[in-house]
Amino acid sequence: MKRLSWLAFGLISLLAAASTHADSAPPSHWQPDIAAFVAADHEHPPAQHGVLFIGSSSIQFWKSLAQDFPGVPVINRGFGGSALPDSTYYADRIVWPYQPRLIVMYAGDNDINDGATPEQVLASFQQFVARAREGVPGxxxxxxxxxxxxxxxSLWPRMKTANDEIRDWAATQKNVRFVDIAPEMLDAQGKPRPELFRPDGLHMLPAGYALWIATLKPVLAAYGFVVKPHA
Known part of the structure; x- marks a missing residue:
């Protein structure tokens, strides 16, 4: 019964999101970024069947990704400022060609900042999952x-609600996993830890990424990607 309720909710959310974005122009302002990815792929084709990291600037700025997960074939396709629908729109160019065995996504932050509701963020993530699997089934x-x-x-309450909704939906899905990095990034008073952030207060320092790495290593291992020890 619970699964049926979530299926109904998901359908309603998808319809609502489609309505919300029906009159939106394609995100053409990202075309130079996408063209750069396509050109890089042509010049240096990335490994197939690896781990695709995709999303907004927290992925884009993760320049040490390959060093942080040695032995794991990783691809970074983050583009700063992007929202969930942008990754969905360009999935045929920055997801499908790599035929990844696993996708790791960070997005939704900018969506909330741009005025999206938690329900819209959930619906947008559902659309990304569906779109990604059109080209990489399952x-x-x-x-x-x-x-x-x-x-x-000031946006954290809405972001937390979006997290909660995605967590609940993911729990009903096959091979969709929610990884909560928030608890490690908050202090004892429930505030973001300043030492994790750059001066802009938004993007992370290596100390922030270190928390993400520690959290993600066992997740990657669960999908068959074992991180080698650093030399």
Whole structure:
């Protein structure tokens, strides 16, 4: 019964999101970023069947990704400022060609900042899952929770609600996993830890990524990607 309720809710959410974005122009302002990815793929084709990291600037700025997960074939396709529908729109160019065995996504932060409701964020993530699997059937997808940050502290209640809704939906799905990084990024008073962030209060320092790495290593291992010890 619970599964049927979630299926109904998911259908309603998808319809609502489709209605919300029906009159929106394609995200053409991202075309230079996507073109750069396509050109890089042509010049240096990335390994197939690896782990695709995709989403917004927290992924884009993760320059040490390959060093942080040695032995794991990783691809970084983050583009700063993007929202969930942007990754969905361009999935045929920055998801499907790699035929990843696992997708790790961080997105939703900018959606909330741009005025999306938690329900719209959930619906947008559902659309991404569906779109990604059109080209990579059944691919497992890991969603990194929206992070608490100093710069967007006033938005944290809405972000937390979006996290909760995605967590609940993911629990009803096959091979969709929610990874909550928020508890490690909050102090004893429930505030974002300043030492994890750059001066802008939004993007992370290596100390922030270190928490993500520690959380994700066992998740990658669960999908058959074992991180080698650092030399």
């Amino acid at each position: 691919v497992p997808i890991v969603y990194i929770s929206i992070k608490p940050s100093l710069a967007r502290l």
